[in-house]
Structure formats: structure tokens, C-alpha cells
Amino acid sequence: MEEALEGYLRSGMLPHMWCAGCGNGIVLHCLIRALHELELPREKLAVVAGIGCAGRAAGYLNLDTLHATHGRALTFATGVKLANPDLTVVVLMGDGDATAIGGNHLIHAARRDLDLTAVVFNNSIYGMTGGQHSPLTPQGSISTTAPEGSNQRPFDLPHLARGAGAGFVARATTYHHRLLTRLIENGIRHRGFALVEAVTYCPTAFGRHNKMGSPVEGLRWQRDHFVDIEKYMGLPEKDRIGKEPMGLFYPAPEPEWPD
Amino acid sequence: MGGALVRVDEKRCKGCGICVGLCPRRVFVPDERGKVRVGRPEECVACGLCDSLCPDLAITVEPRGKGRKEAPAGAAAV
Numbered sequence: 001m002e003e004a005l006e007g008y009l010r011s012g013m014l015p016h017m018w019c020a021g022c023g024n025g026i027v028l029h030c031l032i033r034a035l036h037e038l039e040l041p042r043e044k045l046a047v048v049a050g051i052g053c054a055g056r057a058a059g060y061l062n063l064d065t066l067h068a069t070h071g072r073a074l075t076f077a078t079g080v081k082l083a084n085p086d087l088t089v090v091v092l093m094g095d096g097d098a099t100a101i102g103g104n105h106l107i108h109a110a111r112r113d114l115d116l117t118a119v120v121f122n123n124s125i126y127g128m129t130g131g132q133h134s135p136l137t138p139q140g141s142i143s144t145t146a147p148e149g150s151n152q153r154p155f156d157l158p159h160l161a162r163g164a165g166a167g168f169v170a171r172a173t174t175y176h177h178r179l180l181t182r183l184i185e186n187g188i189r190h191r192g193f194a195l196v197e198a199v200t201y202c203p204t205a206f207g208r209h210n211k212m213g214s215p216v217e218g219l220r221w222q223r224d225h226f227v228d229i230e231k232y233m234g235l236p237e238k239d240r241i242g243k244e245p246m247g248l249f250y251p252a253p254e255p256e257w258p259d
Numbered sequence: 260m261g262g263a264l265v266r267v268d269e270k271r272c273k274g275c276g277i278c279v280g281l282c283p284r285r286v287f288v289p290d291e292r293g294k295v296r297v298g299r300p301e302e303c304v305a306c307g308l309c310d311s312l313c314p315d316l317a318i319t320v321e322p323r324g325k326g327r328k329e330a331p332a333g334a335a336a337v
Contacts, residue, residue: 026311214276
């Protein structure tokens with residue numbers, strides 16, 4: 001890691017507790033880089049995290065951090081922000097934390113449009129508790145609670161957040177780390193509720209059951225599976241199968257003349 | 260070429276193999292302890308991909324001279 005970014009880490013806490021090849025460390029790196037680019041004074045920053053693998057990210061940050069209860073990171077963050085509106089508040093949650101147990105808090109935080117930036121580490125599974133199905137587990141995927149493959153549709157998180165009222169909605173993968181960094185940065189700049197979905201690969205609890213292979217193959221899968229939203233929207237329906245959009249969902253970029 | 264000084268922090272590295280698999284110049288090699296070492300440092304062009312994609316935050320790339328260059332054609336990163 002670049003020397004200039006090391007100061008954001010509680011280096012005594014490393015190596016971290018995440019499995020070998022877990023993408024959460026890449027998201028953490030992107031977040032640190034975004035904070036560094038924003039040049040925010042440390043005393044004006046607060047990071048709130050929930051429970052689960054992703055929630056542990058706050059413990060590695062050498063900032064004012066709060067490890068909240070399961071699904072309630074946004075409620076604690078709401079309190080932090082209301083008590084001290086001068087703070088920039090970043091909220092770190094996993095997919096289960098944010099959209100299952102914390103799903104109600106997520107939609108109401110988006111509805112209230114308070115100035116918070118939620119980064120949802122989406123690894124498609126409950127990793128820490130042994131690989132149970134989450135609301136973002138893709139349909140057909142195998143988990144310990146859906147050994148025959150899930151027959152349920154996952155949430156479309158960006159559109160869920162937008163529908164609930166979030167003013168900034170974006171998605172990137174750990175493979176597209178520069179895009180992810182930029183979106184986190186812009187999400188923090190946005191005044192109001194911002195949601196950034198960070199698609200990350202869990203080789204242990206998700207990849208292994210779904211025969212997706214090594215961490216390298218997980219990253220290659222992200223590379224091949226996700227396309228820029230503008231390109232995605234231009235694809236004929238049949239070519240969208242097996243692809244997912246990423247980038248800035250809302251506010252949609254202005255079309256360039258002469259479109 | 261010797262474009263950069265690459266270091267792997269052995270305490271942080273868990274040997275996941277991402278740098279080994281994705282480095283466009285094959286600078287890294289897995290070692291017998293299940294970690295990774297910098298096997299071909301002279302090949303590094305300082306693209307920084309390994310640093311950005313190392314989930315263990317274990318890799319440092321210090322460019323020598325003019326700073327980071329873009330990854331060669333066909334390399335990963337967006």
C-alpha cells in the first residue's frame with residue numbers, strides 16, 4: 001500500500017481477519033484512497049460499520065469509528081450526523097447487514113436523504129456465519145441455506161435505493177477499483193444520502209459452493225460480467241443476459257451533444 | 260527495465276495469488292510457505308495493479324524515476 005495511505009490504517013491490527021483473497025480488503029483500500037483524495041480533516045470524519053465480515057472494516061481504520069449492532073449501522077450513523085452535522089459520515093455494511101436485517105433502516109435512511117454515504121460490500125452471501133443466502137444472493141446460486149440453488153430473485157440494490165429516495169446511487173466491483181474509488185469519493189461529496197454498492201468476491205463461503213474458483217478467477221468474473229451502465233443500456237435485450245450494469249446509476253450523466 | 264521497487268509485506272500477505280495471477284509482467288511467484296515473493300523485480304513497470312488489488316494491503320510499489328506508467332496493453336485494471 002502506498003506510503004501516504006498507511007496512516008489511515010491501524011497497522012497493529014493487521015493482518016486483517018478476512019480470508020485469503022477476500023475482496024473486502026480491496027474495498028477498504030478504495031475507501032482509504034477516496035478519503036485521501038478528498039483531503040478531509042480526520043477530526044471531521046466518522047465511520048460507522050455494522051456486523052459481519054464487512055463490518056470489521058471499521059476496526060482497521062485509524063479514524064473515529066463506531067462498530068454498531070447488526071443492521072443498525074445507518075441508525076447509529078443518523079444519530080452521529082444529527083448530533084454533529086459538521087461530520088462527514090461514512091457507513092460500511094455487508095449485503096446481509098444492509099438489505100436483510102437492516103433493510104428497513106436502509107430504505108428509510110434513503111427516504112430521509114440525510115447526508116450519509118453508505119458503502120455496501122456485496123459479496124452475495126452471509127460469509128461470517130457460514131454462507132447463508134442473503135437478499136443479494138443471485139438467483140440459482142448455491143448457499144448453505146439453498147443447497148439446490150436459490151429460487152428467489154435478489155434485490156436490485158441500486159434501484160431499491162433510488163426508489164426509496166437516495167440522491168446518489170452507484171455500483172462498481174473490486175476488479176474495477178479505480179471506478180469504485182471515484183464513486184465512493186463522489187458519493188461522499190454528494191450532499192444527501194449516497195449509496196455505493198461495492199461488488200466483492202467471497203472465495204470461501206460463496207465462490208467455493210458455486211464453483212467460481214480462486215480469488216483471481218473471481219476478479220476475472222467481475223471483469224467479464226459487469227459493463228458500464230451506459231453501454232449496458234445500449235445493448236439489445238438478448239445481449240444483457242449474463243451481464244450486470246455498473247457505474248453511476250443516479251443522477252444519470254448528462255447525455256453528450258448531439259445525442 | 261527495473262522500473263520500480265516492489266515489496267511484499269510478509270506479515271500481511273496471505274498468499275491468495277491475486278498478484279501472481281494478474282500481474283501483466285509476472286513479477287510475483289508463490290513461495291513454499293504459502294505466501295508470495297517478488298521473483299522477477301526487474302520486470303516491473305510500476306503499473307500499480309498489484310498494490311490496488313492486493314486484498315491484504317501488503318504490496319508497495321515505489322516507482323523509480325518518472326513515476327507510474329500505464330499498464331501494458333492487455334493488462335487488467337479500469
